[in-house]
Amino acid sequence: MKLKTKDGGWSPYLAGALVGLLAIASVYATTQIIGKTNYLGASTTFVRAAGFLEKMVSAQYVAANEYFKKEKVRVDWQFMLVIGIFFGALISSLTDKSFKIENVPPTWEERFGPSIGMRAMGAFLGGIVAMIGARMADGCPSGHGLSGMMQLSVSSFLALAMFFGAGVIVANLLYKRRSS
Amino acid sequence: MTIDQLLGLITGIVFGFLLQKGRVLRFDKQVGAMLLQDMTIFKFMLSAILVGMVGINLMSDLGILTLSHKPMNMGAVIIGGALFGAGWAVMGFCPGTSIGALGEGRWHAVFAIIGMIAGAAIYAELYPFFKSTVLAWKDFGKIGLPEVTGISKWVIIPLFWAAVIALFIFFEKKKV
Numbered sequence: 126m127k128l129k130t131k132d133g134g135w136s137p138y139l140a141g142a143l144v145g146l147l148a149i150a151s152v153y154a155t156t157q158i159i160g161k162t163n164y165l166g167a168s169t170t171f172v173r174a175a176g177f178l179e180k181m182v183s184a185q186y187v188a189a190n191e192y193f194k195k196e197k198v199r200v201d202w203q204f205m206l207v208i209g210i211f212f213g214a215l216i217s218s219l220t221d222k223s224f225k226i227e228n229v230p231p232t233w234e235e236r237f238g239p240s241i242g243m244r245a246m247g248a249f250l251g252g253i254v255a256m257i258g259a260r261m262a263d264g265c266p267s268g269h270g271l272s273g274m275m276q277l278s279v280s281s282f283l284a285l286a287m288f289f290g291a292g293v294i295v296a297n298l299l300y301k302r303r304s305s
Numbered sequence: 306m307t308i309d310q311l312l313g314l315i316t317g318i319v320f321g322f323l324l325q326k327g328r329v330l331r332f333d334k335q336v337g338a339m340l341l342q343d344m345t346i347f348k349f350m351l352s353a354i355l356v357g358m359v360g361i362n363l364m365s366d367l368g369i370l371t372l373s374h375k376p377m378n379m380g381a382v383i384i385g386g387a388l389f390g391a392g393w394a395v396m397g398f399c400p401g402t403s404i405g406a407l408g409e410g411r412w413h414a415v416f417a418i419i420g421m422i423a424g425a426a427i428y429a430e431l432y433p434f435f436k437s438t439v440l441a442w443k444d445f446g447k448i449g450l451p452e453v454t455g456i457s458k459w460v461i462i463p464l465f466w467a468a469v470i471a472l473f474i475f476f477e478k479k480k481v
Contacts, residue, residue: 130328138473140327141349145356147323151316152361152370159309162370165320167401168425175426192432202313205306207404209317210324214408217325227411230332230397245416248396252403252420253427255392259400260428261385261439263375266399270350275357276365277450277458278374280382287386288393289339295394296339 133221148275155202163202164276166268168259170207172196236300262287321405330405332397339394344481351469358465362458374449380442381435396420 128136148165155163176198180187187193218224229244237243259265262284264273270288273281306314324330327349337343364370393399396417398406403421406414428435451458 132328134328135326137327137329137345137349138352140323140329141352142356144320144323144327144349144353145358145360147316147319148353148357149360149364153364154312154316155309156370158312162373163309163313164373165316167399167404168421171400171421171425172429175422175429178422179426190429190432191436192429195432200310202309205310205313206317206320207401209314209319210321210401210404211408213318213321213323214325214330214405215321216318217322218409221326223325223328224410228413230336230411230413232333232336233397241413244413248398248413248416249420249423251392251395251397252417253392253424255389255396256400256421256424257428257431258385258388258390258392260425261435262382262389263378263385265389265401266350267401269375271353271357273375274354275361276372276374277358277362277461278372278377279445279448279450279453280375280377282450283377283379283382284375284386287383288390291387291390292339292394293341293390295391296336299394300336300340 132223134223144271145275148271159202164268164272165206166203166264166272167207167210168256168265168268169196170204171256172260173198173200173204232300320401321408324402324405325409330398330402330409331411332406335399335402336394336397342481344476348473348476351472355466355469358462362462372449374447377445377448378440378443379445380439384439392424 128139130136152162152164155161172192173196176187176193180198187198215224228241229239233244233247237247262269264281264284266288269281269284274285327345328334329346329349334343334345338346361372365372398414398417400421403414403417407418450461454461
């Protein structure tokens with residue numbers, strides 16, 4: 126098995142197994158140091174980011190909202206984890222020269238053309254629907270897909286099946302080349 | 306910065322580094338998996354799960370940590386999961402990878418990020434409605450596979466490993 130891919134990346138088996146080790150180290154470290162076991166996740170941070178933005182308009186409104194009260198609008202461990210992902214990807218891509226300014230992804234362009242406006246609209250609307258879904262299901266591919274599956278949570282097996290099941294159907298409807 | 310924020314930042318940097326090295330941040334990899342043409346993200350996620358599963362369950366048995374299952378709220382997981390999957394296919398990123406994609410120069414991920422923040426704000430508005438409907442339908446609570454099936458986790462985990470390894474062999478044969 127090759128440890129490196131053609132473009133200088135690492136084998137997904139290797140990089141993935143290292144994320145498994147990171148997850149183990151992270152739950153251990155948070156339990157020992159903070160006294161609370163934190164599992165990898167990302168989607169709750171988007172709720173907190175929305176809360177911070179709304180606070181700039183009306184702090185009272187955010188303080189009175191039931192969901193913001195439940196999730197607590199603050200910069201916590203996971204919020205910093207999500208910020209860290211940005212820097213980790215930046216460091217990795219700059220050092221192996223895979224950093225690339227991309228306006229529209231190739232698969233999208235093949236189907237919908239090079240318009241940035243179209244891509245922006247798709248990403249924005251897709252983002253809205255996906256986040257409503259992630260909050261309802263109480264997790265995303267990190268929280269359910271990685272952390273929940275590692276714990277053998279019943280809800281995560283179902284969530285991951287739904288994520289991919291719906292994803293496969295919609296992706297095939299959207300991007301599959303028509304053979305005509 | 307508090308200690309938990311610092312710990313989160315360091316963990317995130319390593320996480321983002323590995324996501325980028327595995328080349329799983331890209332729109333084309335995520336959509337490629339949904340089109341069943343490029344299995345990179347399956348290989349990556351399942352490898353992480355295989356390794357993490359052993360360590361986390363071992364630590365749980367040793368009393369080092371407590372598991373934290375997400376609630377098996379049937380209606381919410383099914384409907385929410387389907388909505389997520391549909392949005393994911395259009396957006397081409399998930400919440401964690403959108404931030405990473407921005408880090409590797411795929412700046413169009415910013416539209417996905419803005420959309421997801423808007424989605425979170427909308428969810429916060431609709432939460433009282435969901436709480437009395439979707440979230441209240443069929444909640445089985447925070448349950449794990451070993452408790453539900455009555456099968457020891459140390460039987461389930463080797464079976465899971467065997468199934469995933471078989472899948473990996475299949476991927477390599479098909480060269481996907």
